[in-house]
Amino acid sequence: MLQLKKITKRYTTGTFTQTALDGIDLEFRPSEFVAVLGPSGSGKTTFLNIIGGLDQYDSGDLVINGRSTKDFKDRDWDAYRNNSVGFIFQSYNLIGHLSIVDNVEMGLTLSGVSRAEKHQKATEALKRVGLADHLHKRPGQLSGGQMQRVAIARALAGDPDIILADEPTGALDTHTSVQIMELIREIAKDKLVIMVTHNPQLAEDYADRIVQFRDGQVIADSDPVVHTGESERGYTLKKTSMNFLTALKLSGKNISTKKGRTALTAFASSIGIIGIALVLSLSNGFDKQISLFESDTLSGFPVMITQQAVEMDMDTMIEQHSQMMGSQKRPDEYPDKKQVLPYDPAQNSMVHQNTFTQEYLDYVEHIDGSLLSGISYTRTVNMNLLHQDDSGDVTAASTSNLNFAAYPTSLKEGGEDYLQSSYDLLAGSYPQEDTDLVLIVDSYNQIDQNILTQLGIDSSGPVDFDDIVGKTFKIAPNDLYYTQIGSWFTVDSSAEHLRQIYDSEDCITVKIAGILRADQDTKLQVLSAGVAYSDKLTQRFIDSAQDSAIVKAQQEADYNVLTGQRFDDAAAAGNHGGSQNAATKEQILAALGGDSTPYMIALYPVDFAAKEKVTTYLADYNQGRDSADQVIYTDMAATFTSLSGGIMDAITLVLVAFAAVSLVVSLIMIGIITYISVLERTREIGVLRALGARKKDITRVFNAETFIIGACSGLMGIGIAYLLTFPVNHILKNLTDLSNVAQLNPVHAILLVVVSVALTMLGGMIPARLAAKKDPVEALRSE
Numbered sequence: 001m002l003q004l005k006k007i008t009k010r011y012t013t014g015t016f017t018q019t020a021l022d023g024i025d026l027e028f029r030p031s032e033f034v035a036v037l038g039p040s041g042s043g044k045t046t047f048l049n050i051i052g053g054l055d056q057y058d059s060g061d062l063v064i065n066g067r068s069t070k071d072f073k074d075r076d077w078d079a080y081r082n083n084s085v086g087f088i089f090q091s092y093n094l095i096g097h098l099s100i101v102d103n104v105e106m107g108l109t110l111s112g113v114s115r116a117e118k119h120q121k122a123t124e125a126l127k128r129v130g131l132a133d134h135l136h137k138r139p140g141q142l143s144g145g146q147m148q149r150v151a152i153a154r155a156l157a158g159d160p161d162i163i164l165a166d167e168p169t170g171a172l173d174t175h176t177s178v179q180i181m182e183l184i185r186e187i188a189k190d191k192l193v194i195m196v197t198h199n200p201q202l203a204e205d206y207a208d209r210i211v212q213f214r215d216g217q218v219i220a221d222s223d224p225v226v227h228t229g230e231s232e233r234g235y236t237l238k239k240t241s242m243n244f245l246t247a248l249k250l251s252g253k254n255i256s257t258k259k260g261r262t263a264l265t266a267f268a269s270s271i272g273i274i275g276i277a278l279v280l281s282l283s284n285g286f287d288k289q290i291s292l293f294e295s296d297t298l299s300g301f302p303v304m305i306t307q308q309a310v311e312m313d314m315d316t317m318i319e320q321h322s323q324m325m326g327s328q329k330r331p332d333e334y335p336d337k338k339q340v341l342p343y344d345p346a347q348n349s350m351v352h353q354n355t356f357t358q359e360y361l362d363y364v365e366h367i368d369g370s371l372l373s374g375i376s377y378t379r380t381v382n383m384n385l386l387h388q389d390d391s392g393d394v395t396a397a398s399t400s401n402l403n404f405a406a407y408p409t410s411l412k413e414g415g416e417d418y419l420q421s422s423y424d425l426l427a428g429s430y431p432q433e434d435t436d437l438v439l440i441v442d443s444y445n446q447i448d449q450n451i452l453t454q455l456g457i458d459s460s461g462p463v464d465f466d467d468i469v470g471k472t473f474k475i476a477p478n479d480l481y482y483t484q485i486g487s488w489f490t491v492d493s494s495a496e497h498l499r500q501i502y503d504s505e506d507c508i509t510v511k512i513a514g515i516l517r518a519d520q521d522t523k524l525q526v527l528s529a530g531v532a533y534s535d536k537l538t539q540r541f542i543d544s545a546q547d548s549a550i551v552k553a554q555q556e557a558d559y560n561v562l563t564g565q566r567f568d569d570a571a572a573a574g575n576h577g578g579s580q581n582a583a584t585k586e587q588i589l590a591a592l593g594g595d596s597t598p599y600m601i602a603l604y605p606v607d608f609a610a611k612e613k614v615t616t617y618l619a620d621y622n623q624g625r626d627s628a629d630q631v632i633y634t635d636m637a638a639t640f641t642s643l644s645g646g647i648m649d650a651i652t653l654v655l656v657a658f659a660a661v662s663l664v665v666s667l668i669m670i671g672i673i674t675y676i677s678v679l680e681r682t683r684e685i686g687v688l689r690a691l692g693a694r695k696k697d698i699t700r701v702f703n704a705e706t707f708i709i710g711a712c713s714g715l716m717g718i719g720i721a722y723l724l725t726f727p728v729n730h731i732l733k734n735l736t737d738l739s740n741v742a743q744l745n746p747v748h749a750i751l752l753v754v755v756s757v758a759l760t761m762l763g764g765m766i767p768a769r770l771a772a773k774k775d776p777v778e779a780l781r782s783e
């Protein structure tokens, strides 16, 4: 059944080649007890290892059940060791951290036998060797003889055809040796047992056949097989493998024998995880706080569109800034040429000229009204406001001193009014008519006394609401307000003339309908203390102003009809911002109500999500348009948030990078720890290989070990980080008044455990590979 044909094995160390086996020709019967005798170094162990498939022959052939092993691959040898051979070693080679049953079951585990069958076979084998009462002990709790019995049970459990024993009684006393020999002889009744021994007496007493070795050759065989020309029988091998669960169990048991060390290792490598988890939970919390702040406060920031918009987009700004700094093309070096290089600053300007066409105004008007709580138009029109004070004198009020502004109105029919939602009514009513004005006071009911004076209200002391609400004013049409003198216009501010205008039926009467104050939740006060009016009122004024003489005259003239200043000079000066005072023709026309185009449009989104839609809507307008025709909006809030978000991301990244350094350190540490474990478990590696474990399985065992450590350190790190968030939050609450800033995101927690496992497994990968490469014979021989 087992046949060696001219088996040769040589070992080369340096330049010296040792022939351990020199053309061995031997054949064995399916059941016999063969003792191999010979002086030290004669090749007995080598012979046994080759039969056992632990070592490979150089030449010749090993034929098992008629099948040559010449074409055996690693996997075949692994299966062969597992299925066909049982080893009994002089030093027992039990796995110390496993119970006796587990030791015996290991070979069966590798061949994938079911749990129940495995257990039954293992207990049977242990009963057979007389250890039925010691199933759950560990090897360390047994005597030498008992340990050797366990080893025999392990060899028998898988019911192999061949049992190989290398000096099984070498470490035992005579009495125990006898018991073990009896046991082996018993086994040999239905199996081939090959035993190497130094003891001729034992061989004489127990073996059926004695083979003598010297210098790698067989010099005597007491009962050689007369070759019968045995026909080839079918010989199939059942492939072995260890699943990850078994590897986990094995490594878990190993780790449980060194709990302290594992805990320390896991803790050390969890520090990086703790660091990252804390940084992430803080940045997560800060992000949440920021977005809370954003939706609370920043949604109050309007999206602004002005006739002259500054592109506030950070990237564009930086790009433009650097362009400006270095003219168009920034030379790398200072120029050597003796030349001055002119450039056009207009080309590099950050300012984009927005032109509000009617199409654009309509487009804005058609935005989904539900996205906005209000829209306001700022027009630079001077509405010729007149008031009459208590003594009956009529005065022209300067609207620029009134903080005169149009309040935002809702685009949606019946939609909640911006004023009503953001401003508390202190007296009177919210504006209902176009001609209703409102007086806005600040949070402390204060208002600039000049504003009251301009309104003709005595501001020498506190003013009762009642003295303000209901006060009326007149808006005079241009034709009444301005007096034409030749091709010039002027305002006749004599008392009688103003009274005359005031009493004219052509004036629009407006009144202060109510007094408003921003409610406490409104973080951003859109309207500063002053007088606010409806845009419809302005529109009405502008409609009437279109046909006024002064507007018509101004449209014709290339000079300011009020001052006589020529526009081309003014325009030239104004374009580059050289003069603040010089007005352009457009500006004068706008002031006179000759141009209905607003100077600025402000859109107030209902919330942050709506703001996104609003800006998308505005950006859509620019699709496919020349850059000159594009209208660029300014979203201050977005600039602010993208800046703050960016800073937060940068800080997080830097901190994570710092914490990651400790992960790298732990990676190296895990590598070292695993390497130490590989060294410690070398013999176990040998035993597993002898039992048929593949190289892959050995890698798996150590991967399982690092998996456990990685998972422990990940979970420990997350646990500790989670616990730390409480004191951290407490400290932050005291420092910043923000509560619950540090919040561990569960997704981050899971990811970090995964990262921890992945990194530790990475750290242990090289040692695990090294373990797999270990020669099983050497591994078994290691101390």
Ligand SMILES: Nc1ncnc2c1ncn2[C@@H]1O[C@H](COP(=O)(O)OP(=O)(O)OP(=O)(O)O)[C@@H](O)[C@H]1O
Binding pocket: 011, 012, 013, 018, 019, 020, 038, 039, 040, 041, 042, 043, 044, 045, 046, 047
């Ligand atoms: N891995 C190896 N590398 C180099 N030489 C080896 C190796 N293994 C065995 N040898 C050599 O091969 C020869 C046979 O060794 P082997 O261990 O088979 O002898 P042995 O008969 O079992 O000896 P002992 O009875 O002392 O165990 C010896 O000379 C030994 O030095």
